[in-house]
Amino acid sequence: MINENFLKLSGSYLFTEIARKVNAYKEEHPKADVISLGIGDVTQPLAPAVIEALHKATDEMAIATTFRGYGPERGYDFLREAIVENDFRSRGIDIEADEVFVSDGAKSDTGNFQELLSRDCVVAVTDPVYPVYIDANTMAGRKIIKLPCTAENGFVPELPSKHVDVIYLCYPNNPTGTTLNREQLKVWVDYAIRENALIFYDAAYEAYIQSEDVPHSIYEIPDAKQCAVEFHSYSKTAGFTGIRCGYTIVQKALRLPLNKLWNRRQSTKFNGTSYLAQRAAEAIYTPEGKQQIKATIAYYMENARMMREALTGMGFKVYGGIDAPYLWTQTPDSMTSWEFFDWMLHSAHVVCTPGVGFGAQGEGYVRLTAFGTHENTEKALRRIDSKL
Numbered sequence: 533m534i535n536e537n538f539l540k541l542s543g544s545y546l547f548t549e550i551a552r553k554v555n556a557y558k559e560e561h562p563k564a565d566v567i568s569l570g571i572g573d574v575t576q577p578l579a580p581a582v583i584e585a586l587h588k589a590t591d592e593m594a595i596a597t598t599f600r601g602y603g604p605e606r607g608y609d610f611l612r613e614a615i616v617e618n619d620f621r622s623r624g625i626d627i628e629a630d631e632v633f634v635s636d637g638a639k640s641d642t643g644n645f646q647e648l649l650s651r652d653c654v655v656a657v658t659d660p661v662y663p664v665y666i667d668a669n670t671m672a673g674r675k676i677i678k679l680p681c682t683a684e685n686g687f688v689p690e691l692p693s694k695h696v697d698v699i700y701l702c703y704p705n706n707p708t709g710t711t712l713n714r715e716q717l718k719v720w721v722d723y724a725i726r727e728n729a730l731i732f733y734d735a736a737y738e739a740y741i742q743s744e745d746v747p748h749s750i751y752e753i754p755d756a757k758q759c760a761v762e763f764h765s766y767s768k769t770a771g772f773t774g775i776r777c778g779y780t781i782v783q784k785a786l787r788l789p790l791n792k793l794w795n796r797r798q799s800t801k802f803n804g805t806s807y808l809a810q811r812a813a814e815a816i817y818t819p820e821g822k823q824q825i826k827a828t829i830a831y832y833m834e835n836a837r838m839m840r841e842a843l844t845g846m847g848f849k850v851y852g853g854i855d856a857p858y859l860w861t862q863t864p865d866s867m868t869s870w871e872f873f874d875w876m877l878h879s880a881h882v883v884c885t886p887g888v889g890f891g892a893q894g895e896g897y898v899r900l901t902a903f904g905t906h907e908n909t910e911k912a913l914r915r916i917d918s919k920l
């Protein structure tokens with residue numbers, strides 16, 4: 533017998549359908565220069581400091597005395613110490629190195645962490661949402677409640693009317709590109725403490741934050757150490773989508789012994805992130821590395837700024853794009869997400885991502901990403917303008 537919960541998953545329809553439509557259009561119009569503002573992947577190469585670290589680590593692997601086999605289960609000390617120092621202590625947050633679990637990325641950990649909880653837990657996610665949270669909990673057979681994030685509530689989810697046990701929050705948000713300020717995040721921390729609930733905080737886009745009042749970590753809210761697990765990724769921070777490395781903070785101050793249980797789970801089912809990837813991640817925290825990844829993020833955020841300005845000028849209602857590489861754009865003339873997708877593809881030869889693919893509340897929106905080149909982004913914007 534199979535796990536029947538898998539039959540409840542909705543098909544991975546969104547990106548397959550986009551690819552199908554784009555390929556069909558290209559086949560019919562081989563001369564059309566189609567530009568994608570739909571990509572959810574970074575495009576700029578790795579920082580030179582990272583490349584240097586990768587070469588050095590590779591050379592170490594060639595010599596018996598410096599060769600590394602299986603690494604420590606929570607990750608190498610050199611990386612966990614760099615994380616504690618640079619991502620937390622420098623912001624006045626006290627995390628111990630044994631509360632850091634190095635991983636192969638935030639998708640695995642945001643997907644897997646729910647294994648530590650009872651099947652009876654009620655889970656809340658925002659709508660629209662990064663689909664991993666829903667699918668992982670559906671596979672486990674849990675009940676899921678949706679918290680609408682709309683223009684009306686400023687994309688700030690309202691507290692659930694009934695008790696929930698787990699809340700997934702992702703800020704800066706994928707797909708809306710919006711954020712929560714400290715006060716808005718504190719409302720959720722207070723709720724979690726009051727209700728004995730857990731917050732799973734996905735901080736994958738933390739490095740894109742420009743605004744002063746937007747927290748980089750949920751632990752900037754002091755009580756959060758009792759109720760929040762935080763997921764980080766080097767994918768968007770440093771272009772590690774192909775290298776694979778991230779980390780998760782599981783504090784010992786949590787009400788449940790999750791630090792111990794996660795260690796047990798990881799040492800059973802995960803044999804660690806490669807030594808090369810961990811040395812590459814360490815290099816991000818050197819002075820050169822920091823400066824280089826900052827420059828790449830600034831490059832993407834310049835695209836975001838151009839997109840915001842141009843689209844707003846064309847009369848679009850645009851959200852996000854200030855502290856995140858995503859622009860959540862309302863479709864014109866009450867078009868559906870897919871109708872506007874088709875118009876963009878056929879008229880402007882620009883690919884976007886239909887908002888409805890991220891949840892029912894995404895209907896009437898598309899997600900545009902700032903991960904392209906300046907040239908393509910400018911060209912795409914000019915084309916949209918000329919076809920309106």
Ligand SMILES: *Cc1c(COP(=O)(O)O)cnc(C)c1O
Binds near residue numbers: 640706765777
């Ligand atoms: C890209 C992304 C991640 C990171 O995934 P990795 O597995 O680290 O590449 C996590 N959460 C969200 C919301 C993302 O968009």
